[in-house]
Amino acid sequence: MDGPGRRRGPRGDLSREAVLAAAERVLRAEGLAGLSLRAVAREAGTAPNAVYTYVPTMAALRNDLADAFLARLDLDLLLPEGSRGPDQPVGAGGPPEDPRETLRRFLQHVLEHFEGSPRLVELLAGQRVVGAGALALHEALLTFFENRLGWDLARAADATLFLTEWVHGHLVLGPSNAQPLDPDVARRADLSAHPRSAAALQLPAGAALGLPLRALFGDPAV
Incomplete structure (x- = not known):
């Protein structure tokens, strides 16, 4: 059948x-x-x-195409190494992997998957996607935050939304932010009136994944 x-x-x-x-x-x-x-x-x-x-319809085509792209993400990366299953609660089994490392590994995979398909990222950014792939991703992230960190559903949902929007923002703005400031443009701007911004522009670029991890976990060492 x-x-x-x-x-x-x-x-x-x-x-x-x-x-x-x-x-x-x-x-x-x-x-x-x-x-x-x-x-x-x-x-x-x-x-x-x-x-x-x-x-x-075209709406159905765009939705299903984007959903199929999301379905190719490896959600098993959200499981701790050596985990017995996706629903293992906090404190079960042996010493758990640091959830920050689990999330870092997964986000790196997501960025690599998306960066290789800019047309599909553009499609994703233009609409809300509902389907098996999108729902599986959403469920896996909620499960990670609830079971690995012990967060309630409201906080887990906020974190999931934050990561979704950060990934899209990073993919759109990251390439331009990584470019050095043009010297002629810098000379024309009166940076002396904005000393903190001037100093910040001289700082080395931080690791991209450190930003969302610090925001979620509040650890400056991440």
Whole structure:
């Protein structure tokens, strides 16, 4: 019996996975401006009506494409090394891995995954995604904060939202912030009137992952 991803449409060899794979190729090649149901149909070698069987609207296509991208994240990285399972509570088993290291490892994976797919990051930034991949990520982060740190649901939800927004902000602003200040631009600005900003501009750039970890854990040594 065919599963939901293999639901038979007008063409027996077409599937939801094949449609989304064609959509991702279009997005990577042509960007959001070139993503359309007709372009996906051409890439998949089928008629637009066949694509509508699996993604009836552009909103559905964008959502499902972004959700499939999130589903490729390795959520097992949120488990402590040697953990017996995702729902192991605080204090169970042997000495737990420092949760800061667990989260650092996972966030590094997320950044590497996103940095390799700027078109998909642009798609994610433009809408709220709901689907199996997005919900699994959200659930894994909530479980991490509740079980590893003992936080209540409200605080865990705040931390999850903070990390989501930080990742998107870092990907958008990080490349420009990493560039050195142009000397001509610096000379034209009156930095003498802003001594703290002038001094801060001379500081070496900190490790990117240190910022959210310090914000969450309040530890300047992170």
